[in-house]
Amino acid sequence: MNDRVTLRDVAREAGVHASTASRALNPETRGVVSETTVHRVLEAARRLSYRPHAVARGLRTNRTMTVGMVVPDLENPLFPPIVRGVEAELGGAGYSILVGNTDNDAERLRTMVASLLAHQVDGLILATAAAHDDLVDELVERRVALVLVNRFAEDVPTSAVVGDDRAGIELAVAHIASLGHRVVGHVAGPGVLSTGRVRAKTFLEAAIRHRLDVDPGLVEEAGWFQVEPGRHACLALLDRRPDMTAVVAANDLLALGCYAAAAQRGRHVPQDLSVTGYNDMPFVDLMEPALTTICVPYREMGHVAGVSLLELMRRNPDLPSPPAETIRLTPSLTVRASTAPPRS
Amino acid sequence: MNDRVTLRDVAREAGVHASTASRALNPETRGVVSETTVHRVLEAARRLSYRPHAVARGLRTNRTMTVGMVVPDLENPLFPPIVRGVEAELGGAGYSILVGNTDNDAERLRTMVASLLAHQVDGLILATAAAHDDLVDELVERRVALVLVNRFAEDVPTSAVVGDDRAGIELAVAHIASLGHRVVGHVAGPGVLSTGRVRAKTFLEAAIRHRLDVDPGLVEEAGWFQVEPGRHACLALLDRRPDMTAVVAANDLLALGCYAAAAQRGRHVPQDLSVTGYNDMPFVDLMEPALTTICVPYREMGHVAGVSLLELMRRNPDLPSPPAETIRLTPSLTVRASTAPPRS
DNA sequence: ATGAAAGCGCTAACAG
DNA sequence: CTGTTAGCGCTTTCAT
Numbered sequence: 001m002n003d004r005v006t007l008r009d010v011a012r013e014a015g016v017h018a019s020t021a022s023r024a025l026n027p028e029t030r031g032v033v034s035e036t037t038v039h040r041v042l043e044a045a046r047r048l049s050y051r052p053h054a055v056a057r058g059l060r061t062n063r064t065m066t067v068g069m070v071v072p073d074l075e076n077p078l079f080p081p082i083v084r085g086v087e088a089e090l091g092g093a094g095y096s097i098l099v100g101n102t103d104n105d106a107e108r109l110r111t112m113v114a115s116l117l118a119h120q121v122d123g124l125i126l127a128t129a130a131a132h133d134d135l136v137d138e139l140v141e142r143r144v145a146l147v148l149v150n151r152f153a154e155d156v157p158t159s160a161v162v163g164d165d166r167a168g169i170e171l172a173v174a175h176i177a178s179l180g181h182r183v184v185g186h187v188a189g190p191g192v193l194s195t196g197r198v199r200a201k202t203f204l205e206a207a208i209r210h211r212l213d214v215d216p217g218l219v220e221e222a223g224w225f226q227v228e229p230g231r232h233a234c235l236a237l238l239d240r241r242p243d244m245t246a247v248v249a250a251n252d253l254l255a256l257g258c259y260a261a262a263a264q265r266g267r268h269v270p271q272d273l274s275v276t277g278y279n280d281m282p283f284v285d286l287m288e289p290a291l292t293t294i295c296v297p298y299r300e301m302g303h304v305a306g307v308s309l310l311e312l313m314r315r316n317p318d319l320p321s322p323p324a325e326t327i328r329l330t331p332s333l334t335v336r337a338s339t340a341p342p343r344s
Numbered sequence: 345m346n347d348r349v350t351l352r353d354v355a356r357e358a359g360v361h362a363s364t365a366s367r368a369l370n371p372e373t374r375g376v377v378s379e380t381t382v383h384r385v386l387e388a389a390r391r392l393s394y395r396p397h398a399v400a401r402g403l404r405t406n407r408t409m410t411v412g413m414v415v416p417d418l419e420n421p422l423f424p425p426i427v428r429g430v431e432a433e434l435g436g437a438g439y440s441i442l443v444g445n446t447d448n449d450a451e452r453l454r455t456m457v458a459s460l461l462a463h464q465v466d467g468l469i470l471a472t473a474a475a476h477d478d479l480v481d482e483l484v485e486r487r488v489a490l491v492l493v494n495r496f497a498e499d500v501p502t503s504a505v506v507g508d509d510r511a512g513i514e515l516a517v518a519h520i521a522s523l524g525h526r527v528v529g530h531v532a533g534p535g536v537l538s539t540g541r542v543r544a545k546t547f548l549e550a551a552i553r554h555r556l557d558v559d560p561g562l563v564e565e566a567g568w569f570q571v572e573p574g575r576h577a578c579l580a581l582l583d584r585r586p587d588m589t590a591v592v593a594a595n596d597l598l599a600l601g602c603y604a605a606a607a608q609r610g611r612h613v614p615q616d617l618s619v620t621g622y623n624d625m626p627f628v629d630l631m632e633p634a635l636t637t638i639c640v641p642y643r644e645m646g647h648v649a650g651v652s653l654l655e656l657m658r659r660n661p662d663l664p665s666p667p668a669e670t671i672r673l674t675p676s677l678t679v680r681a682s683t684a685p686p687r688s
Numbered sequence: 689a690t691g692a693a694a695g696c697g698c699t700a701a702c703a704g
Numbered sequence: 705c706t707g708t709t710a711g712c713g714c715t716t717t718c719a720t
Contacts, residue, residue, distance in 0.1 A: 004697085006696095006697060006698085007697065007698065007699095008697080008698095016706075016707090017706065017707045017708080018697090018698080018699095018707095019698095019699075019700080019706080019707065019708080019709095020705085020706055020707075022698070022699060022700095023699090023705095023706085026699085029699090029700095032705070032706095033705070033706080034705060034706090037705080037706085051458070051461065051462055052462055052697090052698085053462070053464065053696090053697050053698070054459075054462040054463045054464065055399055055402045055403050055408060055463065055464045055696090055697080055698095056403050056696070056697035056698040056699090056712090057697075057698055057699075058399045058698090058712095059399050059400050059403050059696090059697080059698075059699095059712050059713070059714090060697080060698045060699045060700080060711085060712055061698085061699065061700090061712085062712075064399060064463075066442070066463065074418075074424040074427055074428055075424045075425055075428060075626075077421070077626070080418040080419045080424060081419055083418055083443070084418055084419060084445055087443075087444070087445055088445075091444070091445075096442050096444070096459055096460065096463060097442065097443055097444075098410070098440050098441065098442050098443075099427070099431075099441055099442075099443040100431070100435070100440070100441075101428055101431055101432075101435075114395070115398075115440055116440065117395065118395055118396055118397070118398040119398045119399065119408075119410065119440060120397065120398065120399045227630070256630055281627075282419075282421070282626075282627075283625075283626075283627050283628075284627075286571070286600055286631065287627075287630065287631065287632070288631070288632035348713085350712095350713060350714085351713065351714065351715095352713080352714095360690075360691090361690065361691045361692080362691090362713090362714080362715095363690075363691065363692080363693095363714095363715075363716075364689085364690055364691075366714070366715060366716085367689095367690090367715090367716095370715085373715090373716095376689070376690095377689070377690080378689055378690090381689080381690085396713090396714085397712090397713050397714070399712090399713080399714095400696095400712070400713035400714040400715090401713075401714055401715075402696095402714090403695095403696050403697070403698090403712090403713080403714075403715095404695085404696055404713080404714045404715045404716080405696085405714085405715070405716095406696075
């Protein structure tokens with residue numbers, strides 16, 4: 001890893017000056033060098049098996065061709081597709097991705113971003129959920145090329161790529177309503193997360209629009225996007241409104257909690273209780289019954305985020321103010337076996 | 345992102361020379377500077393909100409404090425825990441991780457490794473499955489600090505961290521045997537993958553040791569580690585040996601395929617057919633029935649790989665030949681609801 | 689304990 | 705088209 005072959009070595013071998021070798025090696029500037037020289041340099045580089053030193057280049061050019069990507073939890077199956085999408089897009093453009101996990105810890109997020117910036121990443125993609133924190137403000141102010149993913153920028157002008165949660169919940173409610181359900185509950189996600197709030201709010205609006213039974217007792221917030229909280233919330237719903245025939249869960253794990261709650265109260269899904277999820281996590285199609293859920297195009301989210309970031313990075317940072325659009329990706333409904341018309 | 349505060353700015357602000365500022369800022373060399381100066385420099389750095397330039401530092405020190413990690417497919421739930429384990433370990437030591445996906449493409453792997461090396465990563469962790477390829481040889485020869493994970497180094501002296509597949513299959517067979525099964529099938533993984541081969545071979549040995557019915561007809565290879573191939577393989581088994589009461593699958597997805605096959609032949613799991621998986625993928629505990637499976641400590645695998653890599657990176661690369669040990673992590677059996685004594 | 693000077697490997701003006 | 709000359713921001717001898 002040490003006896004480096006440097007550009008000067010190649011230049012010497014080819015009998016030219018280092019700068020000429022540099023130009024010949026770089027596809028962008030190659031046109032400016034005579035064809036024979038290019039050939040000679042390339043040949044010399046091959047012979048010496050020259051490997052360019054990206055760090056030195058980065059120091060000189062102020063571009064490292066790396067981007068940072070921060071996720072709260074890589075083990076949450078939402079995130080790998082996003083990362084892959086980003087990687088596919090940016091990797092194609094020659095970038096490498098520095099990935100970091102925060103475990104939803106704001107402090108870790110700060111240090112991680114600081115470290116990424118110290119490493120001179122050319123851009124940053126944040127998929128961490130914390131609401132309007134000043135970290136984003138700071139990054140915007142420092143003119144870091146930044147794209148938020150799966151998350152909004154509250155008032156800061158920042159590009160963001162998110163799923164259209166309103167459309168998704170609307171899809172779920174419309175499906176449930178079209179099956180003939182009238183008493184429909186909602187197991188909401190935690191109110192501290194924007195996803196939880198938006199979905200709950202939209203559920204109520206959609207319930208009104210579809211003339212469902214609207215009752216605050218038909219909404220129960222789960223403390224966390226997990227199976228157990230989902231079970232608890234659904235039990236509360238079931239006990240409060242035994243006439244409830246369907247429940248729209250804010251997330252697949254919560255929906256699986258509803259399965260457990262239903263079983264516990266001797267109700268069969270979907271005959272006695274229809275359940276919808278959200279996200280279309282891997283393997284929910286293999287559950288018993290297979291879960292009807294909202295499919296969010298996470299992979300594409302990564303793609304689009306990558307495209308946005310590329311554009312931001314291309315743009316001269318001190319020219320006009322950036323456009324900062326929020327791109328909302330439309331989810332789709334995947335009907336499986338967990339929803340059916342109500343019994344009577 | 346441009347109006348950088350450099351070390352010289354800090355030095356000027358503190359009224360010292362850049363080199364002194366450097367020493368004061370670096371915890372390693374701080375001891376050599378007078379306490380008051382240290383204080384003055386730190387204060388100046390804070391005032392100017394100085395951010396060190398890791399790239400410049402890397403160019404000088406030949407250490408970038410980044411490591412590369414390459415996985416075949418981040419969406420395969422095995423890998424995120426490994427990545428997290430690595431990240432936790434290496435992140436704690438101040439390293440950032442450059443992650444790459446190969447999609448099992450040897451060509452992509454090569455270019456990715458080349459790119460990582462160009463970025464001067466201090467070490468490399470490869471979780472890609474390809475058998476003895478020359479890439480590894482080359483890396484070893486180039487003295488790159490390298491750890492293989494979830495995969496063996498065939499003859500090259502390379503550190504590797506893997507799960508002990510023999511122990512795992514033994515666990516599964518012992519469990520099944522202890523329940524009283526005698527006619528036990530094996531849905532094997534693809535023979536092209538070492539995992540598939542090793543598990544199949546071990547199954548046979550364990551079957552003999554536990555005095556099960558040994559019959560080539562009780563082993564069926566699935567073309568790929570997926571549900572559908574698993575279903576097909578299990579159907580073949582079921583049709584060949586209708587007296588089979590249990591099946592050890594080489595992987596959880598194959599096991600889920602066995603569920604489907606059993607259902608298709610009107611057999612109930614576990615009453616009519618016990619099924620074991622391998623890996624303890626997320627959510628297999630939520631399947632119906634919950635899957636009895638072999639739990640591989642993937643997170644710990646990442647940890648151990650991180651520790652090994654740290655050690656390799658610490659070591660002077662041109663001193664003695666490296667130790668190159670293969671660490672085998674012991675899996676455990678998680679008994680759930682998919683296994684039971686045979687009917688009679 | 690601190691300063692001076694050199695240079696990591698590369699690219700980008702500027703000349704010729 | 706090619707060579708010369710300067711550094712990018714930092715660390716590290718070597719003096720003092």
